[in-house]
Amino acid sequence: MVKTTTESVQCQRCGRKLRTPKAMELGYGRVCHSKYKAEKAKEEMDRNQMRLELDGVN
Numbered sequence: 599m600v601k602t603t604t605e606s607v608q609c610q611r612c613g614r615k616l617r618t619p620k621a622m623e624l625g626y627g628r629v630c631h632s633k634y635k636a637e638k639a640k641e642e643m644d645r646n647q648m649r650l651e652l653d654g655v656n
């Protein structure tokens with residue numbers, strides 16, 4: 599029997615159950631979200647850097 603509950607939201611990073619409304623809203627636990635944000639920021643930085651390098655070529 600498969601029970602589908604929308605109430606148990608899992609962290610999209612580590613798969614743990616999220617307990618706070620804030621975490622559920624984010625889809626990540628507090629720690630995972632800060633890591634996620636850091637990764638996004640780094641990704642963005644890398645992308646900007648790549649764009650700068652490409653601009654330099656042109």
Ligand SMILES: [Zn+2]
Pocket residue numbers: 609610611612613614626627630
């Ligand atoms: Zn997590």
